[in-house]
Amino acid sequence: MMTRSPQGRTSRLTRPSIAVAAAVAVTAGVVAAAPDAKTAEPSPKLSLIAASTSVTLDSWKEDPGVYLDLGTYLTSENGAFELKVTRKSYKDPVLATQVLRNGKKTTTKALPAGLVKDFSGLPDFAQISVTDAAGKTVLKQTEAFCPNNASGRVRPDAPANSKYPQSCPVNPFTLGSVWGVENGWASNTYAGYYAKPVQLAAGTYTAKISVTKKYRDLFGIANKPQSVKVTVRERSWEEDEEGSGSAARSAAPRPSQSGKSAKSAAGHQGHGGHEGHQQAADAPAAAHSGNASASAHAAHGAPARPEAPTARTTGATPTFNVGHGPYPPAPPALPWALKKESLQRQAFSAAKVGDRPGQTDGSRQAPAAEPNAKRPTGKATVPDVPKPDLRSLPAYGITVNDGYEEKKSGKDYLAFSANVWNAGPAKLVVDGFRSPGKELMDAYQYFYDAKGKQVGYTPTGTMEWDPRPGHEHWHFTDFASYRLLKADKKESVRSGKEAFCLANTDAVDYTVKNANWHPDNTDLSTACGQENSISVREVLDVGSGDTYTQDLPGQSFDITGLPNGTYYIQVLANPENRLKETNYKNNSALRKVVLGGKKGARTVKVPAHDLVNAN
Numbered sequence: 001m002m003t004r005s006p007q008g009r010t011s012r013l014t015r016p017s018i019a020v021a022a023a024v025a026v027t028a029g030v031v032a033a034a035p036d037a038k039t040a041e042p043s044p045k046l047s048l049i050a051a052s053t054s055v056t057l058d059s060w061k062e063d064p065g066v067y068l069d070l071g072t073y074l075t076s077e078n079g080a081f082e083l084k085v086t087r088k089s090y091k092d093p094v095l096a097t098q099v100l101r102n103g104k105k106t107t108t109k110a111l112p113a114g115l116v117k118d119f120s121g122l123p124d125f126a127q128i129s130v131t132d133a134a135g136k137t138v139l140k141q142t143e144a145f146c147p148n149n150a151s152g153r154v155r156p157d158a159p160a161n162s163k164y165p166q167s168c169p170v171n172p173f174t175l176g177s178v179w180g181v182e183n184g185w186a187s188n189t190y191a192g193y194y195a196k197p198v199q200l201a202a203g204t205y206t207a208k209i210s211v212t213k214k215y216r217d218l219f220g221i222a223n224k225p226q227s228v229k230v231t232v233r234e235r236s237w238e239e240d241e242e243g244s245g246s247a248a249r250s251a252a253p254r255p256s257q258s259g260k261s262a263k264s265a266a267g268h269q270g271h272g273g274h275e276g277h278q279q280a281a282d283a284p285a286a287a288h289s290g291n292a293s294a295s296a297h298a299a300h301g302a303p304a305r306p307e308a309p310t311a312r313t314t315g316a317t318p319t320f321n322v323g324h325g326p327y328p329p330a331p332p333a334l335p336w337a338l339k340k341e342s343l344q345r346q347a348f349s350a351a352k353v354g355d356r357p358g359q360t361d362g363s364r365q366a367p368a369a370e371p372n373a374k375r376p377t378g379k380a381t382v383p384d385v386p387k388p389d390l391r392s393l394p395a396y397g398i399t400v401n402d403g404y405e406e407k408k409s410g411k412d413y414l415a416f417s418a419n420v421w422n423a424g425p426a427k428l429v430v431d432g433f434r435s436p437g438k439e440l441m442d443a444y445q446y447f448y449d450a451k452g453k454q455v456g457y458t459p460t461g462t463m464e465w466d467p468r469p470g471h472e473h474w475h476f477t478d479f480a481s482y483r484l485l486k487a488d489k490k491e492s493v494r495s496g497k498e499a500f501c502l503a504n505t506d507a508v509d510y511t512v513k514n515a516n517w518h519p520d521n522t523d524l525s526t527a528c529g530q531e532n533s534i535s536v537r538e539v540l541d542v543g544s545g546d547t548y549t550q551d552l553p554g555q556s557f558d559i560t561g562l563p564n565g566t567y568y569i570q571v572l573a574n575p576e577n578r579l580k581e582t583n584y585k586n587n588s589a590l591r592k593v594v595l596g597g598k599k600g601a602r603t604v605k606v607p608a609h610d611l612v613n614a615n
Contacts, residue, residue: 043100044079046219048072048211049154049186050226057200061236065197068128070228072209073186074145075154081147081219082164082180083111085119086511090173090394090610094118098219111218119174121146125215126189129208130200130230138205139198142212143191147179151187158184165517169507171419171547172614173393176511202234369520371537375433376444376457382580383456385449386426386514389582392480392571392589393419393508393545394609400559400602401551412602413556414593420480420573421508421545424515428540428579430476430502432463434533440464441536443476445579460578463538465531473501473528474536481575482550484557485568485590492567493557501528504544515543564596 051071059066074081082099096111117123125145131137146168153159164180181187189209210225397417422428426448432441441463447456463474479500484493504519519541529536540546550556557569573587597603606615 043220044081044181044183045077046081046181046221047075047077048189048209048221048224048226049075050209050228052228054229054231056231056233059200059202059232059234061234062238064199066200066232067195067197068130068207069190070128070207070209070230072126072189072226072228073151073154074147074181074189074211075186076181076183078183080164080180080183082178083147084108084176084178084511085116086176086509090612093611115214118172119169119177120144121168121179122215124212127210127212130198131206131208133204138200141198143189143195145187145189145191147181147187149187149189151181151185153184154186155184158182163517165507165510167507171393171506171508171545172396172612173419173609174506174508176509177507178510178517200230200232202232205230205232369429369537369539371431371433371535372446372454375431375442375535376446380458381456382458383447383449385447385455386424387447387580387582388426388428388540388542389423389586390428390540390573390579391421391423391586392573393421394589394612395482395569395571395591396614397549398569398591398593398604398606398615399551400597400604401556402600410600411558411560412600413551414484414559414569414595414604415549415551415556416482416569416591417547417549418480418482418569418571419506419508419545419547420540420571421506422540422542423509423512424542425513425582427514427516427542428502428581430460430538430579432474432476432529432536432538434535441474447580458580460580461576463536467531472531474533474538475501475528476538478576478578479574481572482555482557483570483572484559485570487566487568489568489590492562493559500546500548502538502540502546503528504539504541505547506545508543508545510543512543516541517543519544559595559602560599562595565594567593567595569593 049072051073055069055071057066057069079101082101083096084099085094085096087094093113094116095113096116098109098111100107100109115122121144123144124142126143128139128141128143129137130139148165148168150166151162159182162180162182162185164182165178168179169177207228207230208225209228210223211221213223215221216223395416395418397415399415401413401415403411403413429446429448430443431446432443434441442459443461443463444457445460446454447458449455461477463476466473466475479502481494483491486492503521507517509515510517519539521539521541528538568590571589571591574581574584575587577584591609592607594605594607595602596605608614
């Protein structure tokens with residue numbers, strides 16, 4: 001057993017444009033009226049709108065840079081804007097298809113090959129130019145757009161909830177995703193937590209935002225750029241702390257823990273497990289998603305990348321789904337509703353931002369699944385009903401470290417991130433029950449018919465309590481194992497990892513049958529029980545996976561005495577076949593690595609895995 005580390009000590013990919021949201025005020029009249037159902041066109045009408053004509057952005061002296069949260073949104077009327085993004089295998093490119101629904105009729109339209117490179121969003125979607133008070137252009141750039149960005153309704157008769165997922169996946173081995181803007185809703189075009197800050201001096205500017213021509217032509221979007229007045233103000237944490245610092249501290253994280261300095265801040269702060277949850281709730285500056293600590297899952301290890309230094313009311317904070325691995329989490333989706341009233345600007349308040357136990361943000365509840373009231377009785381049976389299909393992703397986030405706490409030992413460790421996911425068509429449900437006085441819980445796997453009725457169960461090992469600070473939850477044993485294989489694929493080293501707290505951290509493939517786009521058990525502060533729990537339910541939902549980062553001694557591979565050369569990291573799901581599933585032949589994934597260097601200074605090279613060139 002050991003902790004998960006969302007950041008670890010791994011190199012990171014740049015993954016642009018995954019959602020953030022705002023509590024917005026929108027001038028009445030900017031949103032189109034609800035279409036007449038009889039005359040509605042089968043394809044959605046997309047429009048770019050601005051929530052406000054002006055914004056104020058902060059640049060911090062300690063870490064200069066401005067995050068361009070300009071408050072522009074893409075609206076969808078006359079139906080939902082929906083894209084299905086898939087790849088057949090890692091040898092095949094990512095393809096995107098638009099899904100058009102007209103009543104019971106569904107048609108599809110393939111988007112141009114090569115348009116989408118990965119699963120993080122539509123590249124180069126928004127064009128942004130910024131001019132200063134003298135009219136000089138000081139910035140011009142494009143940003144990607146994830147349709148699953150933080151969103152909300154633009155008219156009161158729109159669906160109360162969006163059916164689409166709340167973020168775009170960033171795991172490099174994602175297989176399928178669904179992106180969408182619900183009918184009558186709007187999604188923020190700002191890249192948010194994943195955007196890079198820009199250098200703008202204090203002063204006033206004018207930002208012009210438009211949809212690039214290729215997307216206007218592709219989706220029939222009118223060429224109507226939005227203009228927003230921007231005021232950049234310079235601030236200092238030292239000055240704020242001396243003055244009205246309390247208000248500022250509630251509005252934004254310390255800039256010293258953002259950007260480059262965030263890496264060092266997260267670097268050696270331990271592997272703090274669930275400690276991050278309360279820190280995130282109490283202090284925005286506190287440093288898993290990797291489906292992320294201000295994030296839902298940050299807490300299986302070192303603090304995740306902290307929030308961008310923006311006001312907390314903007315929603316520019318990390319949350320929900322993406323991993324216990326090295327990638328930053330997706331920001332939250334906050335609802336916003338607009339009310340037209342005599343040309344007056346109206347807006348409902350956005351929900352409170354910030355993780356706390358049982359909640360990933362102010363709008364999305366992520367409670368733990370409730371176990372059955374009593375342990376199962378009667379004869380154990382494994383009925384002929386749909387079952388989960390556990391599969392492994394190739395390892396990623398691969399680096400060499402010195403063991404951190406064992407620096408004086410002169411040892412070398414191979415660290416990596418690993419994910420086991422459920423391809424369905426049924427979710428994995430495991431309950432643990434403890435007998436009074438016993439340290440272990442007895443674990444049972446449940447089976448359900450097509451209507452969701454429990455129709456069978458089988459004993460499936462145990463759950464054990466990990467009392468170490470930063471863990472403090474129940475781990476299900478024998479869920480996966482990790483092995484380092486020699487070039488001949490024979491075992492060389494085995495990781496000590498054997499027990500897991502299951503959670504839906506990564507959206508691996510939301511196009512598989514029965515995929516749940518809004519899984520529970522994303523918040524690890526609730527997913528795996530307390531020390532005094534009498535029973536616990538852990539779930540791995542269809543389409544989702546659980547990432548653990550193996551970076552501590554005992555979980556990473558000790559390579560100190562291994563010769564240089566080629567090896568394979570094996571991620572093996574359900575190693576003892578204790579869990580019942582539909583297919584046991586796809587439980588293993590291999591990732592090639594090449595070790596080099598000298599003792600105390602070992603190196604690792606990670607060749608591309610087919611078309612996925614991510615270490």
